Amino acid sequence: MRPNLDALVPAYVREFDPYIPSKPDAELMKLYGSERLFRLNNNENPLGPPPGAQEVIRRFPPPQGALYPSGDSYYLREAIAAFHGLDPDQVLVGNGANEVIAFVIKAFCTQGDNIVTADKTFAVYEWVAVFSGIEARVIPLKDEGFDDIGMLRAIDPNTKILFVCNPNNPTGSYWSKERLKAFLDAVGGERIVVVDEAYFEFVEQEDYPDGVSLLSDYPNLVVFRTFSKMYGIAGLRIGYLVGDLAVVDMIRRTCVVYSVNRLAQEAALAAFRDDTGHIRRTRALVRESRAFLRKELAKLRLPIISGEGNYLIVKLPGSDTLAYRKMMREGIMIRPMTGFRYPNHIRVSLAKMEAMEAFVAALKKTLET
Amino acid sequence: MMDETRNRILKLSLTARPSYVSVVTRFVEAGAAAFGMGEKDALKLGLASEEIFIYLCTAVCPENALDIECFNGLYYTRLTFHFSAPELNLRGLNVASTGICEDEGDLKDMGLMIASRSVERLHLTVEKANRISLAVTKEKTYPKIVERLPCPEAPNTLTLETADGEGVKRFALLVRQCSEAPGLPSFFDCPGRLADMVAGGEYRLITAMNAKKGIVGGVLFRDRMERIVEAFGPYILHAGEGKVTAETLLDACLSRIARTKALGLLSRSGLPPALEDRFEPLGHLVHYAPNRPPAEHPFFFRHLHEDPGCDVWSQGELTAWLEQAYDRLVLARNIRTLRNMGETRLGFSLFSAELQCERADATLRPLLPGADFTANLERHIRFIRKEGFLNLFFELDLGVPWHAEMIPVLTANRFQPEILLPFAGQADLVIFQHHDATEP
Incomplete structure (x- = not known):
């Protein structure tokens, strides 16, 4: 007898449409008939992991695949805590930042509660809330940045968490230290403020805040970081959050232990300890690519939204999803932005020059056909 | 019994037995009246329920359990019969069926076709284990309003709103009067109907307002299929350049549906020229109506x-x-060829016929495969044409392998593929249009 799913599954789950990730590269190349594929859709680091992490991956002993990892990423938490000057118990490591988003929402929200974030930002805050039966209040961006006033106005007694993506994916806008502190002051201690710093290491602006440094003044602050972007181990899925000891102690209760594999923990540890200038090299590559694209896209008279992070947004004269398909035929995978509520915009990752040149050529061809 | 959790639904459970017919008609007529239908409309729905119930009792699921649901859609009442039937009897649900003992030489119209005459729409779905839902929809009659309102001034600034009931009615009046869009849907003639369509939750409306709070444009949209949203408009109501208003409304509509399960936005009722390059043209269907030239x-x-x-x-x-269509639309598809290797196809096919009497449209969809595809299709064509439906379509889901068995049958019977609608089924949908031999 088949289960009665209408009765078994909560309406907020039934009505949520699962995200369907892209097919593997080889399948996409076959479907689109392209012989190459430049992945410019996920803001991956084209330099890969730092050399030390590459060495860890290369030398990973196969028999260790049989052993459970440290259930709470013990050594990695120690290293992260030492780097930030925190207690290791203020650190929680997850299977990518996506998992720590779920930890936080599960820890603080119940049905009837809401979270507040922006409409055009990383979608996972909204998704996790919605499929957990929590209302997501999405506030329109203002001048391509998070609208602090709008977010504060959206708070009501049921608001538990405010998510700020700093710098914002996909616009690259960021709040200065002064603005972030003013926001935290205005929120007060009644609610959790999550500052997602997935692209922290890419920002070179002097007024850009290090959220972790504010923890001692704002115990309701939780900061996310990831190893997927600058540290180039997106394929291993590992990210972390830091916060006040008591707050993290609560979040830990919803945390699934053993979800981070051994190789990810060891590669992350090596990446974190990199002293070969990986961050400097990546930043230089991003600067060069951004300058190149700015110049080329200006020649094509295409408006761009370009802030911090290793990506920028291009406004097209027509459909972004059609442009995606046309560019896939040319072996270029970009991110169409309708799903980010930016219709007719695409986001492109800043990568090596060969990929950037191929992107520009494919874009020109797309606009001509 | 009134369902407490879904207060727009009335339910009746009974056995499919002819002696209960008056229970059914009274339930339906009383339900329709309680939902605000006029007496004439309620009686027509009662008549349809009588025809269907008697037919189910005699030819499809005699003495089986039957659930009847009366749904208040505000601008319509939908009657749905839920039942299970033996596989052998399912062919009786073809609208062109004359019953399970039909005589091909004497096509006497019976069964569901009669029921379809007194309602706006008839629709059939088959779930697992031969669980059937047969729905008929009767729309409320609304007054046509010809009140004139001044067209709004061109806006300097735009704000977007979700209109309330009065705003929706005002929007309908303004569209009829100030929009230059050709081929407006008939619901704009009846503002009260549009207000109910929006209040019922099936349609959503975003309006653009000028600084004086005048409605200068709007876009209406609804879920058309599981993963396809259909847009009406954007309609521009002010004089002068309307590009910015149209783009703002379209972007707002896209943003509303961007993070839903929808995969595509479809427009079948015309777009402002300024927006055509933001869409992909899929082609056109030719629509025939009595005493009017065909319209694309x-x-x-x-x-x-x-x-x-x-x-x-x-x-x-x-x-x-398909190869041409996929190349033009730049869609990545692996076209797999269905091969007949001499295997035997048993049983009787079943088509869902969605009949829209007002538009003289009939759309067939295959629900169950059978060895009688050809005979069944030919019978449907004859019946549907005889009933005066001028527009006959057939929708094939390219994601369902056995649907492809219909392709040679369709082409042999003067159906031509006209529209490839991406993501509209398990994969893409092809809409075939039947071209009558008498067409010029």
Whole structure:
């Protein structure tokens, strides 16, 4: 007898449409008939992991695949805590930042509660809330940045968490230290403020805040970081959050232990300890690519939204999803932005020059056909 | 009994037995009246329920359990019969069926076709284990309003709103009067009906307002299929350049549906010229109406996400047509060819016929495969044409392998593929249009 799913599954789950990730590269190349594929859709680091992490991956002993990892990423938490000057118990490591988003929402929200974030930002805050039966209040961006006033106005007694993506994916806008502190002051201690710093290491602006440094003044602050972007181990899925000891102690209760594999923990540890200038090299590559694209896209008279992070947004004269398909035929995978509520915009990752040149050529061809 | 959790539904459970027919008609007529239908409309729905119930009792599921649901859609009442039937009897649910002991030589119209005459729409779905839902929809009659309002001034600034009931009615009046869009849907003639369509939750309306709070434009949209949203408009109501208003409304509509399960936005009722390059033209269907020249209805599509690519099934002449269509639309598809290797197909086929009497449209969809595809299709064509339906379509889901078995049958019976609608089924949908031999 088949289960009665209408009765078994909560309406907020039934009505949520699962995200369907892209097919593997080889399948996409076959479907689109392209012989190459430049992945410019996920803001991956084209330099890969730092050399030390590459060495860890290369030398990973196969028999260790049989052993459970440290259930709470013990050594990695120690290293992260030492780097930030925190207690290791203020650190929680997850299977990518996506998992720590779920930890936080599960820890603080119940049905009837809401979270507040922006409409055009990383979608996972909204998704996790919605499929957990929590209302997501999405506030329109203002001048391509998070609208602090709008977010504060959206708070009501049921608001538990405010998510700020700093710098914002996909616009690259960021709040200065002064603005972030003013926001935290205005929120007060009644609610959790999550500052997602997935692209922290890419920002070179002097007024850009290090959220972790504010923890001692704002115990309701939780900061996310990831190893997927600058540290180039997106394929291993590992990210972390830091916060006040008591707050993290609560979040830990919803945390699934053993979800981070051994190789990810060891590669992350090596990446974190990199002293070969990986961050400097990546930043230089991003600067060069951004300058190149700015110049080329200006020649094509295409408006761009370009802030911090290793990506920028291009406004097209027509459909972004059609442009995606046309560019896939040319072996270029970009991110169409309708799903980010930016219709007719695409986001492109800043990568090596060969990929950037191929992107520009494919874009020109797309606009001509 | 009134369902407490879904207060727009009335339910009746009984056995499919002819002696209960008056229980059914009284339930339906009383339910329709309680939902605000006029007496004449309620009686017509009662008549349809009588025809269907008697038919189910005698030819489809005699003495089986039957649930009847009366749904208040505000601008319509929908009656749905839920039941299970033995496989052998399912063919009786073809609208062109004359019962399970039909005589091919004497096609006397019976069964569901009669019921369809007194309602606006008839629709059939088959779930697992031969669980059937047969729905008929009767729309409320609304007054046509010809009140004139001054057209709004061109806006300096635009704000977007979700209109309330009065705003919706005002929008309808203004569209009829100030929009230059050709071929407006008939619901704009009846503002009260549009207000109910929006209040019922099936349609959503975003209006653009000028600084004086005047409505200068709007876009209406609804879920058309599981993953396809249909847009009406955007309609521009002010004089002068309307590009910014149209783009703002379209972007707002896209943003509303961007993070839903929808994969595409479809327009079948015309777009402002300024927006055509934001959509992908899919082609057009020719619509026939009595005493009017045929009209072309263009289809425009706006894809909302990345195309993940998929397999589709085809055979024969359709394959070349699909190859061209996929190349033009730049969709990544692996066209798989269905091959007949001499296997035996048993049983009787079943088509769902969605009949829209007001538009003289009939749309067939295959629900169950059978060895009698050809005979069943030919019978449907004869019946539907005889009933005066001038527009006959057939929708094939390219994601369902056995649907492809229909392709040679369709082409042999003067159906031509006209529209490829991406993501509208398990994969893409092809809409075939039947071209009568008498067409010029």
